[in-house]
Amino acid sequence: MSTRLATGGRLLNKSRAVSFTFNGQHMTGYEGDTLASALLANDQMLVGRSFKYHRPRGIVASGAEEPNGLVNLGLGGRFEPNQRVTTTELFDGLTAKSQNHWPSLEFDVGAINAQMSRFMPAGFYYKTFMYPRPLWKHVYEPFIRKAAGLGAAPKERDDDTYEHFYAFCDVLVIGGGVAGLQAAKAAADTGARVMLIEQTAHWGGRAPVDGGEIAGKPVDNYVDETVAALEAMDNVTLRRRMMGAGVYDHGYVLAYERLTDHAPDMTGPRHRLWRIRAGHIVTATGAIERPLSFAGNDIPGVMLASAVRDYVTNFGVSPGDRTVVVTNNDNAYLTAIALKHAGLDVPAILDARVLPTDSALMAQAKALGIRVLMGHGVSTVMGGKRVTGVAVCSQAGEGSILETIPCDVVAMSGGWSPVVHLWSHCGGKLTWDTAQAAFKPDVDKAPTGADGKAFVTAAGSASGALLLADVLSNADAAGQAAATSTGHKTARNASAAPEASHTPEAPMAPVWLMPQGAGIKLRSKAWLDYQNDVKVSDVQLAAQEGFHSVEHAKRYTTLGMATDQGKLSNINGLAILSDSLNQPIPQTGTTTFRPPYTPISMGAIGGEARGDVFQPIRRTPMHDWHDENGAEWEPVGHWRRPYAYVRSGESTHDAVMRETKNTRENLGMLDASTLGKIIVRGPDAGKFLDMMYTNMMSTLKPGKCRYGLMCDENGFLIDDGVVARIDEHTWLCHTTTGGAERIHAHMEEWLQTEWWTWQVYVANVTEQYAQIAVVGPKAREALEHLGGMDVSAEALGFMDWADGTLGGFDVRVYRISFSGELSYEIAVPASKGQALWDALMAVGAGLGVMPYGTECLHILRAEKGFIMIGDETDGTVIPQDLGLHWAISKKKDDFIGKRGQERSHMVDPTRWQLVGLETVDGSTLPDGAYASAEGTNANGQRETQGRVTSTYHSPNLDRGIAMGLVLNGPDRMGEVLTFPGTDGKEYKAKIVSPVFYDPEGEKPNV
């Protein structure tokens, strides 16, 4: 059993006990514990079930590489699945639940899959669930969804807040082990701005556990002194609990800071995503120990050798009373020695190597009375939910059992792999280190910036330097190089890394399968990927079935595709693949390393963008009034416009009908502030606008307005609006609500890239004005009540504009109409918008005034056959399709879109044309419906001959009206078309003129 030791635990504060629950059971740990160490201290080795076979799984590692220890953490608004126990710091009240089992962790029905495992090899799902097709959706997928998956999805809104932070520095050092500390110190000594970040809560990494001396003192001393020195420097920022998540182009790095995970009661954001621009990046990300592939290596109690000594040294936890160490290197002997020193039993070290003479560490182990079996390995691990012993065999053989050794922990070590993830994210290449049997950064093929120079340097173990003295000198050089590459001069002549000493280590020997001749029975119990349940036999099967590319084999077997992204399994897996393909490992290569290094929270990615500030809602000056007066909102771009003002007891439809009738009969008011307003000024402004619009704008007289169309260079209609000429050199162009920024940019682009010699300036003044449309037969009367300027037909005719005052407001009044009614649009500076609105509402009170929303606006314009950008147009419609030939100047040599509109397809007489559609029975056509035609097309689909672009119920005509584009439409007046609806009904509509109301246009012209 695993338990807390009486002594040890360098990271613990034993004076402070902390209580927590696991699967509802109350447990205690100490401040400084991780959830993993606390669980082990409470003899909870079994922490979850595997993904596919529901095998019992225990804690394997002690850090970010842990594949098994994933739990559902927290409750309610703080619930989060898949939290790694090894990187979760313990706090009072922590609540954790194991995942992926039913009904309980101890007894899991899904474990039947494990009994079936030989029938569920790699590619099982692909092969089995191909046919028959319908079964996939209705039977297989629901079944797999239930069986697969790790944690539960959160059900409640997240209680916490998150934020981003933009930081800039010369040198960013990722990883706060001894390499990172030394690299940071070397860089900082040059005066460079340095950031040093460490993913855990502690500086120093694993060097203090592994021993050795720096400058004649224990490693801990060096760590404390260097941290103190760095803290005292103004040009250095040190952050703990902050992981380098990804390295991107141009020295851009995402770092993930966990602020309150270890203390949820703290105020402030939970996570902060740092968006860092670094001149140079040093990856001092250390190395990860590899598991060994032997049968039963997933049974709880089989752990990485380094993790075992971490638990003993850092947390004072014994993973078990009797530990068998199995290794292919000297490093794992440190574990045996640490266990012995802690008073625990190590019955044997199984060393797969055969060394000619005892190495120093081997001699130390033997001196402690530990039995060392050279050339031996594990045939199989015994036990179910917990290791009970190992069956020993010769590494060179096929697994014949020589003896069995009872034990409750197996500490394994297959050598060390440098953490090359961050080096590789942005294109850093790897090279195979034969001596270490590992991929390490290829210093000649670093990620390069725009200048072709390297912007990432690996340091310490991450670069392949695994021994303490090498780590320090390598890191010092990396720090200096990083600083120099950002233009800082180093004051040092050579390495200023302190002298370090450590016990020498004999060479390791690569072992990818144990024993090397293991038969299929053993291989199908030798796990590579614990989280995705991939075994040696699966990778071999993939190779046999032709998945030779490592990327293909990965996807076929799912090796390395779980949340741990194969931190433990990758190298072992591709070694097996290489062996199966009879090719050297470097030829097989690695799969792609992609950010983030370990999963980061969705909250951190979203940052502040949630709740009220999820999206930047744009509000007009009268927004609050609308809100208080029943507005139902319609999003138009980021703007919110009232769709209708709904009164109590009224449906939205009722409100729209009421507003539409009232505007025709009495007086309506519309907030038109969102329409774009762009000032175009200069001696060449007229010439410029003649190019921008299809019709002539240069001939417009000051004081007059003209409706204009704007097309893109292909001739398609992109915007429309009323243009007013202000003075000789100045025009004001109205755009659609969503079009202001787009059209402003369109104008600037043409001015800056094509016509830069033309003397024209443009300015977007959309938001300077509140604009109110006063519409209806009583509009003039309302303005006359306000008084101040002459708004009579004589003084201010249709399509005129004038500056003046109304009710004491300085206004600009445009007599333009999008409704077919007598209509004025009144512009005032935005800060007076609400006051003018109030004044108009007051004078309108006796005239039956009602505010109206966008749906009423739509019906009014549709009754008049006015087109709407986005309804009648969809990016493929030219003005000629809409019968707008009158707005296309024949006098102009050129305008944007002219040549496009002359292309053969654009002058094709069979292009669908705009017509009005009137239902035979007065009902309303479904939006977007197609008119059917005889026959079927090449795909066997019904032929069509037109489609509905706008459709409404008109209260003024008391029937459904619509517009649509129809084949030869204008020549087919009176013909009845059939529109099949998605509701199964067929709608019949007659082709008519699109102008349904006041065809002579008398109403606005009074």
Add this chain to the structure above:
Amino acid sequence: MSNIVSALNQKTYADGIAEVREIGLQGMITLRGDTASTAVKSAATDVAGVDMPAPNQVNCVDQRGICWMSPDELLVLCPYETVADNLAKMRKSLDGAHALSVDVSDARAVFDLSGPHAREALAKLVPVDLSPDVFKEGMFRRSRMAQVPAAFWLHAPDTFRIITFRSQAQYAFDLLKVAVQPGSEVGFF
């Protein structure tokens, strides 16, 4: 006139790690033209009463100032009530020169973000190096603040003055409120 109101009517939030305040109406004139020409330069400096700023700089005293917006655009600041007169004056002095001057005072909302943590609060929202050694008084930056355009400068040692579009004032205020939430000190600068 009491019926003239800025977007948020000087709303303030003072319970965070920095204070957020909408400062009310600020007169602003967009002036586009050849900023190297004497006509354009003096049109701006005569109204603002400050020297022409260098590129990416601002000269601003109280409510008067000139912000460098682009190689052919300046933002001239003056008290809100004086905009009409100043525009007239500007247009008169620009007579004959090709330039555009237009009142944009009402198109904007202006915020002060102040206090010892103002820098780090703003650095949560803008992709700009705000280190004291890098972003100094006199510098002017057009950038984005989370999802909206914003321009800002150090109006006083611990005070950023931030200009956004008026329609986005509420968003900007709410956003700054999140950035200054209690307990969110970064400790970077």
